[in-house]
Amino acid sequence: MKKAIVKKIKKSDDGMLPEYDFSKGVRGKYYKKFREGITITVFSSRKKQKTKSSSLVVLEPDVALKFKNSKEVNNALRNVIAAKGR
Numbered sequence: 548m549k550k551a552i553v554k555k556i557k558k559s560d561d562g563m564l565p566e567y568d569f570s571k572g573v574r575g576k577y578y579k580k581f582r583e584g585i586t587i588t589v590f591s592s593r594k595k596q597k598t599k600s601s602s603l604v605v606l607e608p609d610v611a612l613k614f615k616n617s618k619e620v621n622n623a624l625r626n627v628i629a630a631k632g633r
Contacts, residue, residue: 606620
């Protein structure tokens with residue numbers, strides 16, 4: 548029977564693994580782009596069309612816990628919209 552090889556993982560003083568090195572990270576690097584919205588490029592057989600959109604919506608944690616995925620959130624919102632008659 549072969550003996551199992553056990554590898555010790557070296558962690559830093561704060562408990563982080565070496566592969567999680569954020570020392571060269573830049574705080575807020577994409578913040579401005581996020582606030583400006585995203586650009587979606589739609590390609591069709593006739594032309595290329597760019598649309599600017601701010602389609603990202605952040606749910607509060609208590610609300611997010613009620614849904615499994617974005618499809619459920621969209622269905623719930625469509626039901627609210629239909630109920631309001633918009």
